[in-house]
Amino acid sequence: MRMNNERLVKTMNHSIRITVFGSLIMIAGLCAASSLRAAQDSPQDGAAALIQEIKSKGWILYCARSDNGSWDLFASRPDGSHKRNITNTPDFEEAAPLLSHDNQKLLFRRLPKGATIDHDLWGFQGRLIVADADGSNPRALGEDKEFPWASWSPDGRRIACLDRKGIHIVDVQSRQTIRSLPRKGIYQQLFWSPDGKWFTGTGNHAGAQWSVVRMDALTGELNPIVTFQSCTPDWRPDSNRIIFSSRPANQSPTNSYGWTQLYIADGDGQNMQLIYGEDGFHIYGGVLSPDGAYALFTKCTADGGGAEEAGAPMCIMRMSDAPVIAGPSPFLEPKYPGANSGPVAPLTGGWEPIWTYAELFSE
Amino acid sequence: MKNRLHAVLLFLCLICISCSPKSDDGEDPRVTSMGRFEITAQLLEIPEPFPDIPLYDYAYVLKYKVLTVHRGALDADVLYVAHYNPLKPRDQVADVRSGDIGGNLKKIKAGGVHRMALDEPIDDFYMGGIINKYFEQETGPIYWALWTNQVIQ
Known part of the structure; x- marks a missing residue:
């Protein structure tokens, strides 16, 4: 009986040891898996994965300060690699590239050396330049301040311009105005939709300034998208939705009048959704990748997007991750409880970027 | 004694007259020549405080009671006039966006009487x-x- 008891105790000790050892291995395994998952989910790893995902998806074009201090046009892969100065004109300031929808031609504005780019008035400034898509063969389309706020028609043969007298459709070859229509309060940032059926712009609507509106390009009929503190609209490639910057009222009092976020809405103004917001930054220059899968924008601590200085850091995020709220935001978090915190791929400084999947340059 | 009192009163009256602002109808070569319309009008109200964000330019529509029509065919008792960047003195307000505008009015206040050169459509x-x-x-x-010039009545 004693022998049996000793054996029983021995057997029990052995079982306990095996159980404890097994449990330790399981706990260690769980910890390892958990930390691995945490590492994969960390903002740095998420951004690294995003950078890998986008690095070969065409090119982004933007304006930025060159080494000599003047504004030039640059191109880089979406991950920031293979950056190149595509205008390299130290005697001019060049800004606001806009590719034709067939990726053949480039529009931008050329200002006298030393001129300050105005974040609101840039479309009126300098001469309109048309060049090949890679920036070569630049030629002036008009004189100083001519063809303001020019944007491409779907076939690249015409441009829509905006001045006090209205919206004008201009034939690029002959430089003749083919058709004009009233601007109905639109005062800046006119962009023609890729399908040619619409304009979007920033204007006055229903007594409110800084409204983003959509106009039927044929009839001139206009509908609001948002009528409070909004601007810099641009089109989703399908021409059905509009991406824009907006600064809602009554935000947390971390600055005098709130922060500017990036939103998207249907062309009729419905289904407005947050894309990206970050307290402490104003988000401007939002555009979508050619397939609409990614958003490219600038984030600037100073309002205005940095045009008067040296631009602002550019960023890329997946639209499937939207809404993204980076950092704490007492105003945005309660409104978007399911928002993600990223990932966001940070890029170099620039202003008014655009994105093409066309292989405009060789690496 | 009586003569001395009269002299003091006369002296005080002269001081009051000399200290009071001179009347000014606001006429000058610019207000009488710019635009198609020229009026003297009283600003009835300022609906809410003018936004004070120096980064953003704007025009603010204000409601005026027309007192005198100097030029142009206007048949209205009340006019709505947009002033550019209304927080700025009129002689400092002109810029690239506004074009050639100005005047001697320093501060836009409800009740003020202004002589204005106007045009439309805005x-x-x-x-x-x-x-x-x-x-x-x-x-x-x-x-x-x-x-926009100030009128002192």
């Missing part, structure tokens, strides 16, 4: 943000204030 003269708190009312055309 979209032919100004391309920028417009705050119009009277949007839902029947206002007629919004006039653009080209030149």
Whole structure:
């Protein structure tokens, strides 16, 4: 009986040891898996994965300060690699590239050396330049301040311009105005939709300034998208939705009048959704990748997007991750409880970027 | 004694007269020549405080009671006039966006009487943000204030 008891105790000790050892291995395994998952989910790893995902998806074009201090046009892969100065004109300031929808031609504005780019008035400034898509063969389309706020028609043969007298459709070859229509309060940032059926712009609507509106390009009929503190609209490639910057009222009092976020809405103004917001930054220059899968924008601590200085850091995020709220935001978090915190791929400084999947340059 | 009192009163009256602002009808070569319309009008109200964000330019629509029509065919007792960047003195307000505007009015206050050179439609003269708190009312055309002088009555 004693022998049996000793054996029983021995057997029990052995079982306990095996159980404890097994449990330790399981706990260690769980910890390892958990930390691995945490590492994969960390903002740095998420951004690294995003950078890998986008690095070969065409090119982004933007304006930025060159080494000599003047504004030039640059191109880089979406991950920031293979950056190149595509205008390299130290005697001019060049800004606001806009590719034709067939990726053949480039529009931008050329200002006298030393001129300050105005974040609101840039479309009126300098001469309109048309060049090949890679920036070569630049030629002036008009004189100083001519063809303001020019944007491409779907076939690249015409441009829509905006001045006090209205919206004008201009034939690029002959430089003749083919058709004009009233601007109905639109005062800046006119962009023609890729399908040619619409304009979007920033204007006055229903007594409110800084409204983003959509106009039927044929009839001139206009509908609001948002009528409070909004601007810099641009089109989703399908021409059905509009991406824009907006600064809602009554935000947390971390600055005098709130922060500017990036939103998207249907062309009729419905289904407005947050894309990206970050307290402490104003988000401007939002555009979508050619397939609409990614958003490219600038984030600037100073309002205005940095045009008067040296631009602002550019960023890329997946639209499937939207809404993204980076950092704490007492105003945005309660409104978007399911928002993600990223990932966001940070890029170099620039202003008014655009994105093409066309292989405009060789690496 | 009586003569001395009269002298003191006369002296005080002279001081009052000399210290009171001189009347000024606001006429000058710019206000009498710019735009198609020229009026003297009283600003009836300022609907809400003017936004004070120096980064953003805007025009603000204000409601005036017309006192005198100097030039142009205007048949209205009340006019709606847009002033550019209304927080700035009129002689410092002109810039690239506004074009040639100005005047000697230092501060826009409700009740003030202004002599103004005006034109319309505003979209032919100004391309920028417009705050119009009277949007839902029947206002007629919004006039653009080209030149705004203070009137002292």
